[in-house]
Amino acid sequence: MVGATLATTRNILLNQGDIIMGLLEFARGEGLQIAVLIFAAGLIWRLVHLLLTIRKMDISEPRQGGERAGGLRTIFSRFVHHDAFRERTRNGTIIAYTFHIGLAIIFLGGAPHILFIESFSGLSWSPLPTVVIHVTAAITLAALIAAFVRRMRHPVLQMLSNFDDYFSWLVTILPVLTGLLAVAHIGARYETLLAIHILSFEAFLIWFPFGKLMHSIIVFGSRYTTGVTFTRRGARV
Amino acid sequence: MNEAVEKNPLEMDKQRFGIKEPEARYDLQGEVANEERVRRAMVNFAKDINRTTATYMEACVHCGQCAEACQYYVQTGDPKYTPIWKLEVFKQAYKREASPFAFLYRMFNLKRKVTVEQLEEWQELIYDSCTMCGRCSLMCPMGIDIATLVGQARHGMFKAGLVPHELHAVAERSDLEGSPLGATPEVFEDRADWMADEHDTEVNLNLDQADILVAMSSIEIMKYPNSIGATARILNAIGESWTFRSEGYEATNFGMLSGNVEWQKRSTMKLINAAINCGAKLVVLPECGHAYGALRWQGAAMYGKPLPFKVQHVSEFLADVISSGRLKVKKVDQSVTFHDPCQVSRRGGATQAPRVVMEALGVDLKEMTPSGDFNWCCGGGGGVVTIHRADKLRYKVFELKMEQIDDTGAETLLSTCSNCRQSFNDAQQHFNWDKSMESLLELVADNLVEDD
Numbered sequence: 091m092v093g094a095t096l097a098t099t100r101n102i103l104l105n106q107g108d109i110i111m112g113l114l115e116f117a118r119g120e121g122l123q124i125a126v127l128i129f130a131a132g133l134i135w136r137l138v139h140l141l142l143t144i145r146k147m148d149i150s151e152p153r154q155g156g157e158r159a160g161g162l163r164t165i166f167s168r169f170v171h172h173d174a175f176r177e178r179t180r181n182g183t184i185i186a187y188t189f190h191i192g193l194a195i196i197f198l199g200g201a202p203h204i205l206f207i208e209s210f211s212g213l214s215w216s217p218l219p220t221v222v223i224h225v226t227a228a229i230t231l232a233a234l235i236a237a238f239v240r241r242m243r244h245p246v247l248q249m250l251s252n253f254d255d256y257f258s259w260l261v262t263i264l265p266v267l268t269g270l271l272a273v274a275h276i277g278a279r280y281e282t283l284l285a286i287h288i289l290s291f292e293a294f295l296i297w298f299p300f301g302k303l304m305h306s307i308i309v310f311g312s313r314y315t316t317g318v319t320f321t322r323r324g325a326r327v
Numbered sequence: 328m329n330e331a332v333e334k335n336p337l338e339m340d341k342q343r344f345g346i347k348e349p350e351a352r353y354d355l356q357g358e359v360a361n362e363e364r365v366r367r368a369m370v371n372f373a374k375d376i377n378r379t380t381a382t383y384m385e386a387c388v389h390c391g392q393c394a395e396a397c398q399y400y401v402q403t404g405d406p407k408y409t410p411i412w413k414l415e416v417f418k419q420a421y422k423r424e425a426s427p428f429a430f431l432y433r434m435f436n437l438k439r440k441v442t443v444e445q446l447e448e449w450q451e452l453i454y455d456s457c458t459m460c461g462r463c464s465l466m467c468p469m470g471i472d473i474a475t476l477v478g479q480a481r482h483g484m485f486k487a488g489l490v491p492h493e494l495h496a497v498a499e500r501s502d503l504e505g506s507p508l509g510a511t512p513e514v515f516e517d518r519a520d521w522m523a524d525e526h527d528t529e530v531n532l533n534l535d536q537a538d539i540l541v542a543m544s545s546i547e548i549m550k551y552p553n554s555i556g557a558t559a560r561i562l563n564a565i566g567e568s569w570t571f572r573s574e575g576y577e578a579t580n581f582g583m584l585s586g587n588v589e590w591q592k593r594s595t596m597k598l599i600n601a602a603i604n605c606g607a608k609l610v611v612l613p614e615c616g617h618a619y620g621a622l623r624w625q626g627a628a629m630y631g632k633p634l635p636f637k638v639q640h641v642s643e644f645l646a647d648v649i650s651s652g653r654l655k656v657k658k659v660d661q662s663v664t665f666h667d668p669c670q671v672s673r674r675g676g677a678t679q680a681p682r683v684v685m686e687a688l689g690v691d692l693k694e695m696t697p698s699g700d701f702n703w704c705c706g707g708g709g710g711v712v713t714i715h716r717a718d719k720l721r722y723k724v725f726e727l728k729m730e731q732i733d734d735t736g737a738e739t740l741l742s743t744c745s746n747c748r749q750s751f752n753d754a755q756q757h758f759n760w761d762k763s764m765e766s767l768l769e770l771v772a773d774n775l776v777e778d779d
Contacts, residue, residue: 140378140382140385143378145378145379149627149633150623150625150627150628151634153676168467168469171466172465172701175392175395175465179395182391182392183392186390186468245406246391246394246406249409249412250411250412252389255389309470311386312382312470314470315378315379315382315383315470316470317470323674323675325673325674325700326465326678
């Protein structure tokens, strides 16, 4: 009787193990391929659509030249608010900078992430120390939670926010959270957490072209455009 | 007299010149079914979608930081005045009708169709509480020029017949009579004669040939006519070949402010044709903010090709002739502060020109905080000053301006926009405030070093 129960339990565990390994395999294989395909197709479609939209030429006489340089300058200058706006926007800016920089450090500095990048690009560089990545991930997680609380509580953000804002937040925080859980082995066995971590990143990739995550690309276009327009006028950008 | 003009009499005995407050408001123009209104609003908004505006529509991350740049939000704390929220229904329409995934939005009804009720609600946000001052555009981390999008939204609103009563009425009057304030060619000619006598100077009118065509704003012609005399004295002092022309003397463009592109074009073409008719090489625009933007930056688009003449705001012209030594001015022993008209400074790039003029006048310039490109708007631009129901909000916003000016401790307040000046004078009366706005142009004219 006991022997039979043990055998059943062992079979269940073996089956669970199979499922987990299968899930991990899927996440690393077909899942990733599907996610990258949707990401690439959506991204291309969204950018092509934008580039195919009719371009309106400004034929007013420019006050000065250097429009393109002004456009490029604006791409960088808008990373920092003008003095006149800094005080009133401090909280939002600090939170946004914290999680944006944090995400970049985690993705580009974490050893497993570099291996992942190397696997499809051949590019590789020295990873940051694990402790740096872990601390950064914890700070990033805190900043993302702060961003969420702020969005829920600030009257302006509350009013502006829609599904895209919350879902984009979700698919951004999940890879950070599951990554932390995986390295800390909290909540489930490592392979399970790793599979969930990879799948959450794939959810991020799949959502990327459909929602506001695209701002990470479009921001260059919108800043450049405004920079060109106002440089042409001799106005501040 | 035209029926539309007759129904909306002017009120010219108050500090604000404009349409008398209507007993019954008609903020919906024309007899059109609701669905058709919505269709027209969206079609005409979408018509203006180009790569620039589409990029802007795609770039917003709902960070809400633009609210902190907007005087309406800062002064009221009401989130509905967040600049990008003022475009929410148009963003909704863009996503549903013109965005890359419009088919998905429609198929799954992810973005609902805009309703006429929404558009009526948004009328206040698009017109009453946005002067298109562009402060938000200067602060948006994504670089979205929100003010331009509001102007585009107004095109849709006009076609849908959803313009605030008074703004529609002045814009219509302007198209019919050539002026929103009754400054018809005959009235202008009378005023030009009067100012010639008053200032003991030659006011050139309808010369066949002139190097410079000068234009005035209706507010100047009707409320501050000394601008006409001041301009003439300055141009005569430097011996310029210049003229006013009856077929194109009025630079304001209420077609643009109301959102009617056809009316905007007709107003602009009057100036362009007047300049071409007299062979002008330069058009000098008056102390009026939006008039500058309308011809300097949008004129060529209305004309369909580059303008065959240069365009300057009068402050730029003054800065040039003073810098080149052609115009000499006496020193003025006054402390002044300067209010930057948004469309000339922040949106127009001529921020330094008035400062060059003030430096020549030797005034003690006490800048506001913030000033120049970051200055707070007077609250009356974009046609807002014409709308009576917006007065309460406009005065609330003006408190910010009063505080800024009082803090400088300057004796005199100067600007280079007659619409700002009118908004200031109106608010001055409302608040019983001891400051009055003066014209930089008139200060220059009063302090000319004239050769005998």
